[in-house]
Amino acid sequence: MTGEVRVLVYHATPDAKAIEEAYHQASVSLRGVPGLNGNELLRSVHDHSGFVVASAWQDLAAFHAWERSATHRDSTAPLRPFRDPRLRTPFGIYQVAAAY
Template sequence: MSEVRVLVYHQAGDAAGVEAAYHRVSARMRGVPGLLGNELLRSVTDATGFVVLSRWSGIEAFQAWEAGAAHRADTTPLRPYRDTRMEAPFALYEVAASYPETGP
């Protein structure tokens, strides 16, 4: 089973609002089975662009959470910031290959 990365795209001029919502969602999702962690990324070329990247143990773990009743409630604080400029404001990627971090 390969790890999965889920990217959810957000767009807002209110960076503080996005960051606050991200922290609320992250706190709600602490302990979700299969969730390995997440990050809030801010675009360096678009001041209004953000991505939440989450790491999952596998597609099955992500799909189980997504199909569960808590999914919508967990992510509610970030929903107003979804990037509506995109056809699909999310993407799923399976890790095909990786290298561990190396020392100096």
């Protein structure tokens, strides 16, 4: 294992422009977060209302430190209205098990 972590947050909206704006706003507020290596907004090829924000973290400790911080909720607030209500748990946390 590399120790790196990927966090996937699932969103659903027919308004691509609105979620892209929210993603950019959240990403600006996440600049400089220790241990955050980057993030992406992904759009489903099969369901154009389906989106995923995928973030890459140095390790689980860095992610948990940010998640427990006072800035966590504020920095992700722009994206919260777009969470996918069809899912019981709208996110996943995965540790990299192998990579090339």
